[in-house]
Amino acid sequence: AVGEQIGHALAPSSQGQAAVGEQIGHALAPSSHVDFPMITDICQRVADHPAEAAEAARLLHIAFADQNGPPQRRLKAITIVHELMHDPQAIAELCGVPGIRDSLWQLQAVRSTGLGDSADEQLRMFATEVEKKCFGSFGDPFAMPEDPFTRPLSSQPLATTPRDELAVPSHPPPPRVRKRDQAMDMFSKIGSVVQANLAAAGAVAQTNLASAQEAAMARLQGGQPNSAEIPRLVPNPIATRPSLDIRIDDMRAGETVHHVVQRAFYLNTKPLCEVQGRLLVTNYRIRFQVPKGTLRAELAWLLEKQVFDVPMGLVEEVKLESRLSEAEVAEWRLRFVTKDFRSLTFLVPEARDLAIVEEAVLALAQPGPAYTSSLFAFRHSRELAATYDTDTGGQQLDGWGLHDTAAEFARMGIDSDSFPWSLCTANCRYALCSSYPGILVQPKATTERDLRVSASFRMFNRLPTMSWCGGNRLGNASLWRCAQTSEGLFGTACPEDERLVASIRHGAAAGQDRELLIMDLRPRASAYANKVGGGGFESYSGCRLLFGGIDAASVVRDAWRLMGQAVSNLCSGEVGSWFRDVA
DSSP states (O other), X not given: OHHHHHHHHHSOOOTTOOOHHHHHHHHTSTXXXXXXXXXXXXXXXXXXXXXXXXXXXXXXXXXXXXXXXXXXXXXXXXXHHHHGGGXXXXXXXXXXXXXXXXXXXXXXXXXXXXXXXXXXXXXXXXXXXXXXXHHTTTTOTTOOOSOTTTSOOTTOGGGSOHHHHTOOXXXXXXXXSOHHHHXXXXXXXXXXXXXXXXXXXXXHHHHHHHHHHHHHHHHHTTSSOSSOOOOOOOOOTTOXXXXXXXXXXXXXXXXXXXXXXXXXXXXXXXXXXXXXEEEEEESSEEEEEOOTTOSOGGGTHHHHTTTTEEEGGGEEEEEEEEEEOTTOOEEEEEEEEETTSOEEEEEESOHHHHHHHHHHHHHHHOOOGGGGGGSHHHHHHHHHHTOEEGGGTSEEOOSGGGSOHHHHHHHTTTTSTTSSEEEEOTTTTSOSOTTSXXXXXXXXXXXXXXXXXXXXXBGGGOOOEEEEEOOGGGTTOEEEEOOOBOOTTTTOOOHHHHHHHHHHHHTTSTTSOOOEEEEEOSOHHHHHHHHHTTOOOOOOTTEEEEEOOOOOHHHHHHHHHHHHHHHHTOOTTSOOSHHHHTO
């Protein structure tokens, strides 16, 4: 018998029968209609495969607990959960989902979802029945008392079991009482009992709803926290971090794993599912690893496109989220927002993992000007310095020679005697301008003093310097860059800066009066407004000034994020929001 049971448990699923996660994902899809056969298939799948009950419980909880999600999806999810109440294994798994009781309480108070009063009432009723079935009245301050449909009402003599009261007497009825009259009398008594019990249940529900609303108002007013406290660590770029003996594919020179979350879940929305794996934090990246062979086929592209591999420099924001139930069961979420539109949300088992990961990202990705040497690039460079490139005859690699500024300008012909420009080493130690390279290109006629005065006259010391030159083939046409002037509201002049711009304007045709086109990317109104704060623009002789009309960096950044959100909302095989939100 034991062998037969094991064989039945390990037997593969029938042809064409999908796993419960796929069935639930299909049922919760916007275009899907949940009917009785579909719910029956899901319940039968859970009954035949108890190992999938945990996945079903977690997926359904995610769906009906999402207060910002589509109401139709929440109704579908709670309807499926309500039908699973006949399965003891499903009930046990639902009771173990963190925060599910809080979600049921919130669903019991839902109003005005847009689905109609009938659907809202169904949401509240199903949530109440599911909570009652899973948790009963023990330890629940908002739970209903003993079921009014099964207990006798002391004030109502008709609340006794109808079967006991209306049992057929042992002696024959009087001849004058007809069977029709007996049936009508029986239905009347049953109706009275049901009406009395419904009234009692309604009163209890109203009391519970009022208590829930009072508790919610108390939480909003600071009387009771609705989320667990998230621990925080002060970022320390120079802290000594543990080095774990873990190797990963494509590991960079000098890369070390500092922390690992062994049991983490990636929350995927399209399709709705959870992916179990481990989260690694190195001094170079964040990587989520999935056991081989466990990722669903439709999610294989996540590994192929390296979505789970996030270098520290790409992390734009780390968000920590927590939810605390009345039983002090917390659910910890870690969300990464990247500069290339990725948004990755993970469930982690402990709050300590949130604090460690957040501190590592803040300390290693953006250590600040005082701790620049803590960046991975320096560690990587030191490791490369100890290796040799056999393809170049044993030349030592240090990472800094990958781009040679002097060689790049020499390729443009800058260093030749016939050119009016020359290489300048005034910024070799980045003392002139910290955001410019060590080697600059300036007009040969310009003195170093003029360069320093011009740098002090420009915002952030960003003096005019060459970015590109077309060489003799294009008549020495060139592009230069700089920051705005600091002339201010009163138009303070700087002769040294004017001489530098004049030297650039004359260019190769020295001594000739040629026009210099200056492109100011700001709107004209912003340029004049900046003069109040000490900024300005070039009103020099021989220069034609054009404004680009591009808003401030914050506005451009917000537009970039909105475009990223619109693109991220697109779903394969479904109509997205691209044309509505972007085009």
